[in-house]
Amino acid sequence: PSKINLKDYKKPSFDVETVDLDIKLFEDHAQVDSTLKMVRQTAGDLVLFGEELDLIAVTMNGKPLTVEDYQQQAGTLTIANVPDELVLEIQVRICPQTNTALEGLYMAGSGDDTMFVTQCEPEGFRKITFYPDRPDVLAIFTTRLEADKRYPTLLANGNLVEAGEVADAPDRHYAIWHDPTNKPSYLFACVVADLDVLTDSYTTSEGRDILLEIYAKSADIDKCDVGMQALKDSMKWDEVNYGRAYDLDRYMIVAVSQFNMGAMENKGLNIFNTACVLSSPETTTDSRSFSVKAIIAHEYFHNWTGNRITCRDWFQLCLKEGFTVYRDQSFSADQQSSAVQRIDDVATLRAHQFAEDAGPLAHPVRPESFVEINNFYTTTVYEKGAEIVRMIANTLGADNFRKGTDEYFRRYDGQAVTVEDFLSALSITDDKIEDFIDWYRQPGTPVVSGHQDYDSATQTLTITLSQQTRHVSGFDAPKPLPIPVATALFDKDSGDIVTERMLLLDQATQTFVFENVAGEPVVSLLRDFSAPVQLNYDYQDEDLAFLLKHETNGFNRWQVTQMLVNRILLQGRGSKSSPDVYLQAVAKTLPTLATDDAMLAARLLDIPSAQELASAIHTDYDPELVKQQREGLYQQLADALKNQWATLYKQLPMQSYEDSAEARGTRALRNVVLDMALTANVDGANEWAQQQYDNASCMTERFGALKVMVNHQLADADAYLADFYNRFQNNDLVIDLWFSVQASADTVTTEAIQSLLTHTDFDWNTPNRVRSVISAFTSQPTVLWTEEGLDIYIAVIKKLDDANPVLASRLLQVLARWNTLSEPRRQMAHDKLLDLQQAVSSKHVLESLTSVLG
Ligand code: BAL
Ligand code: ZN
Known part of the structure; x- marks a missing residue:
């Protein structure tokens, strides 16, 4: 399969004005008739895309075409010498019943419980019929659906125009939908089902x-x-x-x-x-319920x-995804504590996107080439893409950002556009915004380093910052990027903020001077995570402890604890902290914070996951050592506050269910405290877990209790797992939790994973179920990165390579960290990935594997 390059973009030769689809579903296949009214845009042949289609007939302007009139190659149907205006009628046969890739039109479910649905983004429409399936071809769609009446629900985009019985077929019915908006084919959808x-x-x-x-x-x-x-x-x-x-x-x-x-x-x-x-x-x-709201909003x-306003081509995916993620994050921040929202977004970014940017899969937010665009639905495109929009919004300020977005909607409504178009609209009040284009072009996470000099004679503080981005092979040498660094100076005596300023670091090294500063302040940098960078500032631990106490915003306080934790855990890798300052600072902060803001208190006790810690390690990564250090610090924290856990747990009594921010905070903190208490062997904590499970008013309480019972291997854990299964065996999503709590357990073994994979409820055709075991398993790197662990993981990729290559390829991308491992794991992982290369054939997996192998 060949590479597609951004620089080769060409406009389509034909535009589609209208498309009429007639989709008839039968027991073992579907027939799709389409009528496309097309008009020439530029010179050239008419190229339609189509995959896994059985072409039955094609006519142009009423005249049937024969095989001499068109050329059918893998994935395309090309017709030469076409008039400037034409009506094309195409009839194909497809088989949704055997479509396990879940792209195009497919049957979901099994037995008597089936439904038909579509997934067309990015290039699934070409599995439904031949079409100029690219996002810059916009058309008006009318869709007729016909199916057996045991599927009463017939839905497609737009408005329902007509529905009724099919003449001469008493068991069948139809519905016609018309969508008055111009749209690209990736936004087409239909559903044939029996739903409430x-x-x-x-x-x-x-x-x-x-x-x-x-x-x-x-x-x-x-x-x-x-x-x-x-x-x-x-x-x-x-x-x-x-x-x-x-x-x-x-x-x-x-x-x-x-x-x-x-x-x-x-x-x-x-x-x-x-x-x-x-x-x-x-x-x-x-937390799941919260993400439901965020995804609905997204x-x-x-x-x-x-x-x-859609994308001109798939290279511009971040145009819609980055902006939309930024919008859903802002929405969510308005629904709960904005500090907690920012904490969760930044934790995700650092754990996953920073890891991606540090490894062989690093790519620009706007990639420049791909073999399979499905491989680029990444945290870089989505989350880093959102961070760029956030930096722009913060640089402009609320009013000018709104002027910019208003201009974007005014100028480009109804069009398929590029990142440059987006920036040009946003820059109407400030042309410096166009400089952010380099963030879209350059892979790698910038590292911002800095120090301060205070001159008491002149009462001047000078902050020197420099930026460095690793050179990712295949790309130009990195350039300095515009990096907004939100900064505040704190008076050491009063703890008050004396100055706040947004520093714009846009050169390799820069100094920023603050005049009239009486006494050397403590500097807080990158507040609210004002840019997606790694910060190495010349802090003393005591400065960080000071900031934990005095920072005014919850996010910044969390960021400070994370810095302290990272300095402790990444010891020997250039950091130099002992845990004492951290432990004392948390001990001091927790009691008051637990009462004032329980949700934030729960986050403050976060120790980054093993995966997040690993993402900061670029060579000689030893999963056992990281686990040991991480668990060691967790144990120290639990022990240091041992005499507080009982008081705290009792301060957070279980009450009848309420969906308020306060109640959610209480539940979150209670689960963390329960885990801490078990870690510190607090008397009676086992019973708290059992009572919490037995008396739970909601899943957060019940699952929180189950999770600690499993992780701490409490005597009754198996009995509670069985109870959980029995209670919820008819609810697939809860059974996914049942699988994942076992697969991600601190004590999981490869035998346990193997037995989950052969459980009667395991289902290879349901991605949620596959992820509930296989993705959950990746949270235990000490087991994943063993011979047996990798054998299991890689066997799953092999199995899914043909059946569901999109899923297989995404699972594979997690293995990109292999090259950071210490020996002999690194060589072992490399050998297994090379073996995998011989055993797979989808372009999705092959492209990812080539990148992963580097
Ligand atoms: N466009 C694919 C799913 C999403 O990002 O909303
Ligand atoms: Zn999206």
Whole structure:
């Protein structure tokens, strides 16, 4: 398979004005008839894409074409000598029943419980029919669906025009949908199923009455209220914050259990992984429920950032994803403590995106070439892409950012555009914003180093900052980037802020001078994580302890504890701290914080995960040593506060369920305290865990208790696991939790993983279930990076390579850290990856493997 390069972009030779689709579903196949009205844009042949299609007939302007009239190659159908205006009619046969890749039109479920759904982004539409399947071809779609009446639910994008019985076929019915908005084929969707529906309504700021519908299996329809509320909240939020109102009369969401992604923003017909839309207190943890709301918001926000303004080509994926992630993060920050939201977003970025940027899969936020675009739905494109938008928003300030986004929507509505277009609109009040383009082009996480000099004679503080980005092979030598560094100076005596300033570091090294500073201050840098960089500042531990006490914003306090922890845990790798300052600082802070802001208190006790710590280690990574050091510090923390845990746990009594920020904070902290108490062997903690499980008012409490019982190998853990299974055996999403709590246990073994993979409820065709074991397992690097661990993991990739290459390739990308391992693990992992190369054939896995091997 060949590489596609950004620099080779060419406009399509034809535009599609309208497309009429007629999709007839039968027992073992589907027939798809399409009529495309097309108009020439530029010179050249007409190129249509198509994969896994059985071409039955094609006519042009009413005249049947024969094999001499077109050229069919792998993945394309090319017709030469076409007139400037044409109507193309194409008939194909496809087989959704055997489509395990979950792209295009596929059957989900099994036995009597099946449904048909689509996933077209990025290039799934070409598995439904031949089409100029590229995001810069926008068309008006009309879709007729026909199926057996045992599938009463027939949905497609837009508005329902007509529905009825099929003449001469009493068991069959049809529905016709028309979408009045111009859209690229990746936003096409249809659903043929037997689903219940939760309905509601919303009136937009423009006075449009919208029907809101969430479709789910009847057993799940009681878990759709959280999603519905989130949808209404998102609609309102986008009106208030971006002036964007919804534009169709109907907004539908469909829950599907077999889905590769989290969700998909198809115009007017979002399709969601059940894990990302269903939520109820009894079955869903608070953190999962929170991400349900965020994902509903994300997909809704795409209606403007993605659908109405879309990407010119797939290299511009970050244009819609980075901006939309920034928008959903801002929405979520408005729904809870903004500090906690920022903590969670930054923790994810540092654990996953920084690791990606540090390894062989490093790529620019806007890649310049790919073989398979599915391989680029990465944390770099999404999360780093969002950080760039955040830096721009912070640099401009709220008013000018809003002027910029208003301009973006005004100028480009209805078009397929580029990152340059986005920056040009955002820069209407400040042309320096265009300089941020280098953030989109350059891979690697910049390291910002610095120190300060204070001159008491002149009362001047000078901060020197420099930036360095590693040179990723295959790319130009890195240039200095514009890095906003939010800075505050704290008076050492009073603890008050004396000055706040946003420093813009845009050269390799720069000095920033602060005048009239009476007494050397403590400097707080990169507040609110103002740029996605690694910071090495010449701090003393005492400065960090000071900041933990005096920083005004919860995020900054968390960041300081993380710096302290990293300095302790990455000892011998250039850091130099002993745990004492950290332990004392946490001990001092915790009691008050637990009362004032329990959620933040829970986060402050975070010790970065083994994976996050590993992401900062670039050579000689020894998973055993990291685990030992991490657990050692955790034990020290638990022991240091041993006499506080009982008091704290009792201060956080279990009450009847409430969905308030305060109640969620209490639950989060209680789970952390329970784990600490068990770690410190506090008398009676075993019973607290059992009582918490038995008396749980919600899944956060029950699962929190189960998790500690499993991790601490309490005597009754197996009995509780069995109870959990029996209680929830009819709920797939909860059974996913049951699998994952075992697969990610601190004490997991390869035998345990193997037995989960052969459990009767394990299902290779359901990505959520595969991830509940296999992705959960990656949280235990000491087991993953062994012969047996890798054999299991790699066997899964082999198995999925053909059946579901998108999933296989994403699982493989996790192994990119192999080259940082210490020997002999590194060589062993390398050999196994080389063997894998002989055993796989999908372009998805092969491209990722080539990159992973470096
Ligand atoms: N566009 C794919 C799913 C998402 O990012 O919303
Ligand atoms: Zn998205």
